[in-house]
Amino acid sequence: MNETFVTNWKSQVKKGTLTFIILNVLKNHEYYGYELIEQIRKHTEIEIAEGTLYPLMNRLKTEELVDSKWVEQETGIPRKYYSLTEAGIETLTQMNIYWENLEKSIKKIIQ
Amino acid sequence: MNETFVTNWKSQVKKGTLTFIILNVLKNHEYYGYELIEQIRKHTEIEIAEGTLYPLMNRLKTEELVDSKWVEQETGIPRKYYSLTEAGIETLTQMNIYWENLEKSIKKIIQ
DNA sequence: GCTATATACTTTGTTATACTATGTATTTTG
DNA sequence: CAAAATACATAGTATAACAAAGTATATAGC
Numbered sequence: 001m002n003e004t005f006v007t008n009w010k011s012q013v014k015k016g017t018l019t020f021i022i023l024n025v026l027k028n029h030e031y032y033g034y035e036l037i038e039q040i041r042k043h044t045e046i047e048i049a050e051g052t053l054y055p056l057m058n059r060l061k062t063e064e065l066v067d068s069k070w071v072e073q074e075t076g077i078p079r080k081y082y083s084l085t086e087a088g089i090e091t092l093t094q095m096n097i098y099w100e101n102l103e104k105s106i107k108k109i110i111q
Numbered sequence: 112m113n114e115t116f117v118t119n120w121k122s123q124v125k126k127g128t129l130t131f132i133i134l135n136v137l138k139n140h141e142y143y144g145y146e147l148i149e150q151i152r153k154h155t156e157i158e159i160a161e162g163t164l165y166p167l168m169n170r171l172k173t174e175e176l177v178d179s180k181w182v183e184q185e186t187g188i189p190r191k192y193y194s195l196t197e198a199g200i201e202t203l204t205q206m207n208i209y210w211e212n213l214e215k216s217i218k219k220i221i222q
Numbered sequence: 223g224c225t226a227t228a229t230a231c232t233t234t235g236t237t238a239t240a241c242t243a244t245g246t247a248t249t250t251t252g
Numbered sequence: 253c254a255a256a257a258t259a260c261a262t263a264g265t266a267t268a269a270c271a272a273a274g275t276a277t278a279t280a281g282c
Binding site for chain 3: 058
């Protein structure tokens, strides 16, 4: 079969959806980068490479959709915690509307 | 607000979803390129640029997921009709599984 | 004590793909 | 007769996921 095609397609699907997922996850809870990867891997079946997440978080910060703060640990490496900004919440609202619409459209096409 | 971000995000979401949508549309019906754009615009709210569709269809043909045939018109420009190949159907099955999973995961995260 | 693994963040280079813009050609509409 | 719609095509640009590599600390096994 065409394994490369499907593999590649999955990676393409992540463009956009990852941003959307991350922002939604941060809606109710602060997380640090490594934790985000773990949480999403556990609760969904989506694998996020570190080389994907950290640049993504920096983009979100540049866009001022998320804020970050370093938190020193009693033991171990300091963690950078991310939280949604006001702009992030507003943007997420728009994204949720678009996604709901898209999801319905696709569902309609599939069945 | 951050309009550019959302606009850009929508374009990113299309990467991957477009391929998925096109293949699903072709599952039950043959269409020609221009018609695909129209059908999808009417039935969903997804806009596909011509400069997006035609290269996409060529990729799908190179990957042997779709086949195409020119059909002369009694009047007007000949149309290139696309249909799914066997490989296309199998690939689509895999994609549908992944999508269903992703959709559930996102739904779980959003609620 | 040493090594491997896990944690935690970063950067560089590559690749795939949507989009803008432009072009060709035919047909229909005002 | 000009403009818009139909129908396909391509070149160039921008974006984002990913692999791979690196830094640094902590822990578990031998």
